[in-house]
Amino acid sequence: MNSDLNVKKDKSANIDRPNILFAISDDQSFPHASAYGEDWIKTPGFDKVAKEGILFTNAFSASPGCSPSRAAILTGLNTWQLEQAGTHDSEFPSKYKVFPEILENLGYKVGFTGKGWGPGNWKESERERNPAGKEYAEVYTKPLLKEVSNLDYAENFNQFLSEREKEEPFYFWFGSREPHRVYEKGSGIKSGKKLESVTVPGFLPDSPEVRSDLLDYALEIEYFDQQLLRMLTKLESIGELENTIIIVTSDNGMAFPYAKANANENGTHVPLAIRWGKKYKGGKTVEDLISLIDIAPTVLEAAYGKNFKEIMIDYPMEGKSLLNYFDQKLTNIEKREAVFMARERHSSSRWNNLTYPQRSIRTNEYLYIRNFKPERWPAGAPQKIGTDGRLEEMDGGYHDIDASPTLDYMITHQNDEQVALLFEKAVSKRPSEELYDIKNDPYCLNNLAENSKYQYVISGLRAKLGAYLMQTEDPRVTGNGDIYETYKRYSHIRSFPEPNWKNDSSRNAENAILKNQLNKID
Template identity: 60%
Template sequence: MNTVRSFGFLAKKILLLSLITCWGISGHAQEQRPNILFVISDDQSFPHASAYGSEFVDTPAFDRVAGEGILFMNGFVASPGCSPSRAAILTGRYPWQNEAAGTHASSFSEKYTVLPDLLEEAGYTVGYTGKGWGPGDWEAGGRERNPAGPAFQDEELTPPHDYIRDTDYAGNFRVFLEQRPQESPFYFWLGTSEPHRAYEEGIGRAAGKKLEDVEVPDYLPDTPEVRGDLLDYAVEIEWFDRHLGEALALLKERGELENTMIIVTSDNGMPFPRAKANLYEDGIHVPLAIRWGEHVAGGRVVEDLVSLIDIMPTVLEAAGVEHRGEYVMTGKSLMNILTSSEEGIVDPSRLAVYSGRERHSSSRWNHLGYPQRSLRTHQYLYIRNFAPQRWPAGSPRRIEDGQLTPMHSGYHDIDAAPALEVMTEQADDPYFNRYLHLAVGRRPAEELYNIKKDPACINNLALDPEYEELTQSFRERLRGVLNKTGDPRVAGDGDVWESYPRLRGPMREFPAPEWVLPVKED
């Protein structure tokens, strides 16, 4: 997009809005409306930031936001995949409330109100750089631009490593600030494509990082290959953090740091087996820090359960902007937490967060998804698998040129990675087979984990008779929320999810599973 031309249009719109009473804005908010900088990485799990104590990741910019604002210990995405998670952030609604936008790489209907549009209508200048909403086809939903706003992508740089995007994210933010009308508050989405795969292998060790500093999750084999893969992932997190730091410096130089609400987070968990595209802890638990000058007492650590669908109502309340009222937000504003001076549990009414997923990639026969919903409390994670007969990471084999590919070649819900290869290439070894089974093996209809004792989600308590009553209570509680929020999976229309087309990414062929084949008579 031509950024100068796009700002010409925006300037006219802002001038018109300045001549009339801004709809939906209180007088107080008009006088002191904050700028909003939303900074989002691509595939980063909690606790992979140095503010959380991670020893193999160094994130000084994130640590600064957390130290001068609030470090959230329990931030969760509404979906463990990029596009449904981002759509949930932009609408303040659960993925199962957003139709095709609630699955991966489909469309995003224009009927769903998104945060940048509301702010723009209220006089904000809006824009984004890097990765906004996606992957998917927003034009197929009737939209004229990416739901994240007008694109600012012209500034480029020479990446330090292979597979790092050449977009100068902070440079594009600078262009946005320079072209924005000064009388207008702004909303800007800075979305990096890092630490999404692929990675240049060995960049972690080349940067001086040590294998022994890595914290290997209990669901991955502890090998040099896996440790090295995690170090490479850490380097890309640090690239994201560098651009965050440059964005903070730009705000300070312009005297706008203190009146800017800065929100830093990620769209889903890390691109490793049993993390991204899974409702386990490392798929949905993400970093989150918020800074807003004197409006937010800094240096606090908050343990409230927070969903990223809470971001939209928080920003709207801070800006004094009302929702249109159609396709209303499900999220709950965080303003009572931000304006408090307390730490720990600030709002005891936040008892649980909810997440879900449908299709992630083309990984099964007929492009079927793997439908899941989850409920996370402070102590437990409950997962409902609606199609346990399906393979959670994809069918073990696909079809190419009419022939079945080798075993373990079809797990396309897991990004290609050394951490996956080390397991599939040594699948006959009992040590590696255990981890492979955790990543790709079929799962029961219900799972329950004590996160305090088992953050890796290994010991399924739903299979333990001693936890039958607790499992039933979570089952009923989750179903109640899904019913209240209109989830087709519990309303008798679950197959609608299989009707939404996959509009981005490869389409693969898989053999028909045994549960759809006709029964042979003797």
């Protein structure tokens, strides 16, 4: 824990402090839980939280990638407010306080198991531990599925609870590594699931290969849910279920083409359910727009009670507490008019590790996306340079899409009538602006940005997004956007052929930035 936290325990504590269990899956899209009516995915744990708490239908991650999304959850800030932590696989500057640190200073026992904040290098950020808390990873198991983690999440939670002092409030982050790729191919069918039961999202082709891949994905969601259910059962057995706030969500969308790593509906719309039995007995569905940056202030308001506003002076956040939704008497809840999303770098998928910068605004009716570098490939360059120095064709690119049977199928069948348009949406270069009518086009297939009938809509959303980015000092609009190209990536960096930019002056400017970046890395 950082030593400069200055919260006074004797003045700020909420006498009736709840416990917090935060459960986050890895790469799961809305509406992929049976509480939302998707009966080809069985999620009794999530369904219990939703039925006995609040089910949210319009929750969005701050970013469509793991580490920036998790950094935003931990801080209550937008990703562009977090420097290196706002991109993938970089650092997490210690000046950005995370809610587990604040809770620990209040007297909470804090811990996590599985995937906390990451991927990234928190040690280079002068932090003493993962921002999610103290790690619990002592107990392992032999799962039936080959590609799921062998970490026994639920037993590590039990280990955490066994170390807790009597009546000590706790916060625990259960970070499942599922349903992140790779999946055990064919495991869904092997488990007894049927191809015909699958609901294929409209941005994917409908084929047996894709349906089977979706069943494998569903099985990993169910594994996450089984671990969650074990934790809920444990809390009930020790009499702590009713005084524990249970939050279940995901960090970003599913690892399929045109979903994860895209600041659109498919990459950022996630499941969310919250239960606090002591305050609310459940049965509510909320359709209001919610951002996952709202999690941190929600947890802190629950912990600090009436002193919450004083604490927020020391720890300002862009997120808004969701606790008003648990007040059965309150009818005038201040609702968000919009949520905002962003992405920079995801995988190493372009020449010299270039980012693909996007910002987006989502209202109840529309999604507007600003692509700051439309000359770049959104899914990564279609070719890369192999270890032998040769250019690899076909399967050598698109590394911002996780390798999968679905991607393989779409590459192989990219010229088929059913696949061609969907493949183009997933991998082709995009215009600087995109506009989608979410009510009529939930899969973001028909870009209305050039449609004259929607110019009033797009101008309004463009202005709202721009104003918010300026207000929150996003480098992409304040004139220092290329700083993202200087943030070090700690994992492997692939080699790609140099782009052939039309504008030589633009190319030379980028070359200068990238040369500086590479010098720093070396």
